[in-house]
Amino acid sequence: MSQRNEESICPVYGKCGGCQLLHMSYDKQLQWKREQVSKLLKPYGRVEKMIGMDKPEHYRCKVHAAFGRDRKGNIISGVYQTGTHRIVPVKECLLENEKADAIIGTIRGMLKSFKIKTYDEDTGYGLLRHVLIRIGYKTGQIMVVLVLSSPILPSKNNFIKALLKEHPQITTVVINVNDKRTSMVLGERQQVIYGPGFIEDELCGLKFKISPKSFYQVNPEQAEVLYNKALEYADLSGKEGVLDAYCGTGTIGMIAASKAGSVLGVELNQDAVKDAIEGAKKNKISNIRFWKADAGDFMTDMAQEGEKVDVVLMDPPRSGSSEKFLSALVKLKPQKVVYVSCNPETLARDLKYLCGKGYCMERAAAVDMFPFTDDIETVVRMQYRGREKKEKQLPYMKI
Numbered sequence: 305m306s307q308r309n310e311e312s313i314c315p316v317y318g319k320c321g322g323c324q325l326l327h328m329s330y331d332k333q334l335q336w337k338r339e340q341v342s343k344l345l346k347p348y349g350r351v352e353k354m355i356g357m358d359k360p361e362h363y364r365c366k367v368h369a370a371f372g373r374d375r376k377g378n379i380i381s382g383v384y385q386t387g388t389h390r391i392v393p394v395k396e397c398l399l400e401n402e403k404a405d406a407i408i409g410t411i412r413g414m415l416k417s418f419k420i421k422t423y424d425e426d427t428g429y430g431l432l433r434h435v436l437i438r439i440g441y442k443t444g445q446i447m448v449v450l451v452l453s454s455p456i457l458p459s460k461n462n463f464i465k466a467l468l469k470e471h472p473q474i475t476t477v478v479i480n481v482n483d484k485r486t487s488m489v490l491g492e493r494q495q496v497i498y499g500p501g502f503i504e505d506e507l508c509g510l511k512f513k514i515s516p517k518s519f520y521q522v523n524p525e526q527a528e529v530l531y532n533k534a535l536e537y538a539d540l541s542g543k544e545g546v547l548d549a550y551c552g553t554g555t556i557g558m559i560a561a562s563k564a565g566s567v568l569g570v571e572l573n574q575d576a577v578k579d580a581i582e583g584a585k586k587n588k589i590s591n592i593r594f595w596k597a598d599a600g601d602f603m604t605d606m607a608q609e610g611e612k613v614d615v616v617l618m619d620p621p622r623s624g625s626s627e628k629f630l631s632a633l634v635k636l637k638p639q640k641v642v643y644v645s646c647n648p649e650t651l652a653r654d655l656k657y658l659c660g661k662g663y664c665m666e667r668a669a670a671v672d673m674f675p676f677t678d679d680i681e682t683v684v685r686m687q688y689r690g691r692e693k694k695e696k697q698l699p700y701m702k703i
Contacts, residue, residue, distance in 0.1 A: 314398055321386030322399060323676040330360050334672060337680050341670045344652040348665040351682075355529055360675035366522045367404035367437045368489060369394070371412070371422040379422055381412050381435070389425060389487065399676060403473070404437035407448060410470045411435055418463055423453050425485075431457075433482055434489050438514055440505035441524035445475045447503045449516045455481045455495060464498050475499050478516055490517060508532065508559045510587045518579060519553050523673050530644065530671045530681055531559050534617065537642050537667055537685035540564050544614035547638070549599040549629070554580030556617055556644070558589055567592040568613070570599045603632035615640045624650025627657070634661045641686040646673075648680055655684070662690050 317326050325333045338354040345351055357363065369381040372391045382394035396405045415422065415432065423430035436449035448467070450457065457463060457479060468474055476499025482491030494501075494516060502515045508528050514520045521527035534556060540546070540563040548557030551569035553576050561567045561584075569592060571577050577596045584592050595602060599618075606613070616638045618625065624647060625633075633641065641663065645651035648670075655665060663686040673681045 316382075316392050316394060319385060320383045320392040320394065322383060322397070324678040326398070326676050330356065330675065333675065337672060337678075338670055341648045341668075341680055341682055344648045345655065345665070345668055345682075345684075348652075348655050348659055349668060352667065352669040354670045354672060355526075355533070356672045357526060357675060360672070361398050362400060362402050363523045363525060363675065364397075364400045365404075365439045365441050365524060366520070367397075367400045367408070367439075369408045369435045371415075371432050371434060372424070373422055379412055379415055381408055399674075401437070401439050403446070403471075404439060407437055407446070407467075407471050407474070408435050410467065411448075411450075414463065414466060418459055420458060428453075428485060436480075436489070436516065438503060438516070438520070440503050440514070442506040443504055444473065445503035445505070446471070446473050447499075447514070447516070448474055448477045449480050449490075449494075450477070451480045451482050451489060451491070453481075453483050455479060455493065457497070460497060468498075475503060476501055480516055507555065510555075510558055510583075512553075512555070512583060513579075513586065517575070519576065521555075521673075526671060526673045526681075527555075530673060530683065531556055533669055533671060533683045534642050534644055535560055535563065537683060538563075538615050538617065538640065540615070545612065546615045546617060547603070547613040547636075549603070549616055549618045549633075550620050551580060551594065552576050552619070554583055554592070554594060556619065557592055558584055558587060560617065561589045561592045564615075565591070569594040570597050570602045572596065572598055600626065600629040600632040603629075603636040607632070607635040607637070612636075613638050615642065617642050617644070619644040620650075622647040622650065624654050630654060630657050630661075634658070637662075637688060639688050641688075643684045643686065645682045645684070646679065648682055651682055651684065655686075658686060662688055664689050 334354045334356045342351045370391050371381045374380050380393040382392045385392050421430040423433040434451035438447040477497050479495045480490050481493040543565045546564045546567045548569040551557050551571045554569045557567045557569040577594050580594045666687050667685045671681045
């Protein structure tokens, strides 16, 4: 593939800020990303080949559009320009699911005839703030979330009827009420106006229920690749005790459960823990337990009580792990750590800490979860060797 004229591919390239690498061919993007990871992880070992997508376009199964008006008063929908709340009008996007974009376009075209006004952030007047579309990658089920400033949608039944006429594949429609002057997209209250109020999807052979606020990977196709690589690195025999730290809704822990002796999932967010418990029941997984707790505190307590785990799976946020968490991990001393990272800079920082405490990086691979962007996912396997480095370490630094 040759270099491309990005403006011919996307008319708002450089305005919305969603794609940083659109000027590169996809092969060049993968090469660039692997070079970034390899450079950062070079002190610890070699990074395997970058795992890309066969078809990298339209991978986002969760699509959000903000609604408003332009200077001429025309209804627009799109994304916020980076660092602002100025809407960049988008009719179709190279990253977003095409069906989702079509549904958003239909809603945009219906507003005038239904006399629905878009919300104005400056004045606080208007009804429709955002539309959120979630699509099941394997199931094809579609959820439409209308984020309104009031729970009352004019001519609600006729609106749904008109929408379903154009898009009969829609399986549920939810009104989410956000009546606060806030930058948050979703409010606390919601009302199901069509269908069950959720969709389902399948990932690595497991079923997952997806509600408007549920966490679910926006690129499920590559999520399967990422999780399968993590399990390959874990190399479970069916007997190991596994701790899934930062477990969220328990996805990777549930996937690992069929190959492990037992799994403990630890997560601080109460709603995520509830979703994880429900997911395990739905998939009839009996050898996994979830705890609402800080993972660092949980591991420290385990170590103090003399408890052991064989493998720790960890998938921290972009900021990486805290020194408190890494210190607790070292105290627990699992033989194997599989680290899933969404930020190679904080991964390299955390590796420096762990490799000074008796661990070494055995394998590493980068997975392209977000083509056309500069985001990079990396999976690393570390093994405890018991040879703690004696030289003075630089202090742990937040990034």
